Amino acid sequence: xxxxxxxxxxxxxxxxxxxxxxxxxxxxxxxxxxxxxxxxxxxxxxxxxxxxxxxxxxxxxxxxxxxxxxxxxxxxxxxxxxxxxxxxxxxxxxxxxxxxxxxxxxxxxxxxxxxxxxxxxxxxxxxxxxxxxxxxxxxxxxxxxxxxxxxxxxxxxxxxxxxxxxxxxxxxxxxxxxxxxxxxxxxxxxxxxxxxxxxxxxxxxxxxxxxxxxxxxxxxxxxxxxxxxxxxxxxxxxxxxxxxxxxxxxxxxxxxxxxxxxxxxxxxxxxxxxxxxxxxxxxxxxxxxxxxxxxxxxxxxxxxxxxxxxxxxxxxxxxxxxxxxxxxxxxxxxxxxxxxxxxxxxxxxxxxxxxxxxxxxxxxxxxxxxxxxxxxxxxxxxxx
Numbered sequence: 001x002x003x004x005x006x007x008x009x010x011x012x013x014x015x016x017x018x019x020x021x022x023x024x025x026x027x028x029x030x031x032x033x034x035x036x037x038x039x040x041x042x043x044x045x046x047x048x049x050x051x052x053x054x055x056x057x058x059x060x061x062x063x064x065x066x067x068x069x070x071x072x073x074x075x076x077x078x079x080x081x082x083x084x085x086x087x088x089x090x091x092x093x094x095x096x097x098x099x100x101x102x103x104x105x106x107x108x109x110x111x112x113x114x115x116x117x118x119x120x121x122x123x124x125x126x127x128x129x130x131x132x133x134x135x136x137x138x139x140x141x142x143x144x145x146x147x148x149x150x151x152x153x154x155x156x157x158x159x160x161x162x163x164x165x166x167x168x169x170x171x172x173x174x175x176x177x178x179x180x181x182x183x184x185x186x187x188x189x190x191x192x193x194x195x196x197x198x199x200x201x202x203x204x205x206x207x208x209x210x211x212x213x214x215x216x217x218x219x220x221x222x223x224x225x226x227x228x229x230x231x232x233x234x235x236x237x238x239x240x241x242x243x244x245x246x247x248x249x250x251x252x253x254x255x256x257x258x259x260x261x262x263x264x265x266x267x268x269x270x271x272x273x274x275x276x277x278x279x280x281x282x283x284x285x286x287x288x289x290x291x292x293x294x295x296x297x298x299x300x301x302x303x304x305x306x307x308x309x310x311x312x313x314x315x316x317x318x319x320x321x322x323x324x325x326x327x328x329x330x331x332x333x334x335x336x337x338x339x340x341x342x343x344x345x346x347x348x349x350x351x352x353x354x355x356x357x358x359x360x361x362x363x364x365x366x367x368x369x370x371x372x373x374x375x376x377x378x379x380x381x382x383x384x
Contacts, residue, residue, distance in 0.1 A: 003047060012034070013033065013037065014029065014030060014033070014039050015027050015028065016028055016029075016043065018050070030046070036372055038274060053124075061104050061149060062100060062103060063095070063101075063104045064101065064145075066149060067096065070140055080232075080242065081232075081234055081235075082234040085132055085235040087136060091136070098115045099112075099115050104144055105149065105151075107141075107150075107154055109157040112134075116134060118160070127163045131160060131161045132160055135160070138153065145232060146303050169323055169353070171332045178319075179197070182318050183314070188296065192294060193307065195294065197329060200333065202254065202333070203225070203252050203322060203350070206230075208230040210307070211294055212229030212230050212240060212290075213294065214291050215291050215292075217325050218254075218262060219284040220263065223259055224251050224252065224253055227242065227248065227250050228243070229290070231304055233303065233305055240286065240290060250350070252350060272298075272299070276297075279298070280298065281298050281300045284299045308325070310326075330351070
């Protein structure tokens, strides 16, 4: 490819042929160079960039325009609805208000750093959320690279925010016994909560996995349960979809006690269905009828937020002064297993973690305590 250089007034300019676009010959030109040598050097660089990367149209395309196009055309049809809603929330609350009006080609590492520091100063948000903001912007910029809208990703040169060290608060055995003794199992609300909490404490399920369990997932003879559904609450709606990752699809053994509890629940639901008759509700999601394990006496599924909202009230009634989310019941399961010397690989598989490092990072505080105890035991052995 060749171009030309010429002098216009007191400055030099260059021009080179891009090709025929929309049936018309199109050229790229740029002026304002003080010397012929500067213009020639810039022409060589422009031709090199064009041949290696393609032409980047200099017209104004805002970051908001690119982000929303990526969200609706790439994320929405390919990712889970909860992921789509989460990305949209980050875009609307953080990225678009701070850099949405900027031309995407004008966003430099300095702008990214300034945006992150401003958000951190103006919002009381966690390191995990800061990391999500950065990661989302980097992903959008990578897509803009693919679309040939920018020549480089400015996020490459910005340090990713660090997550806050997460140490989950958990229930101990006394807490669990206090809660179970407090619940009145003759009341439907308490009974459903008891069953749900009992399942999570034994199996370490996520909330969505718990609510998505169906009766067909249980093999009463072999005493195993299959984890295959995820009931999520996102943007005011309940959905049933796929699990978090491939490793979340798993089969877990269950105890005789839990088998008996589930058997009693099944019998109770059969009686309730007979009582309600034609008024017994069905649960249809994505044109499929689900026979959920956890449902109310009229057949309607238990909303995922029920467990989230119920636990703090129960803790307060029991006088347990801990800030524990329902998800921390899952952490309680893992912590108790570790304290019983269960190996990390088994715990990883039971929790459905894709990478054992995730398990190790979350429960490092527990394994450290176990190491201290192991050291003390070995020290006692070696005394003479």
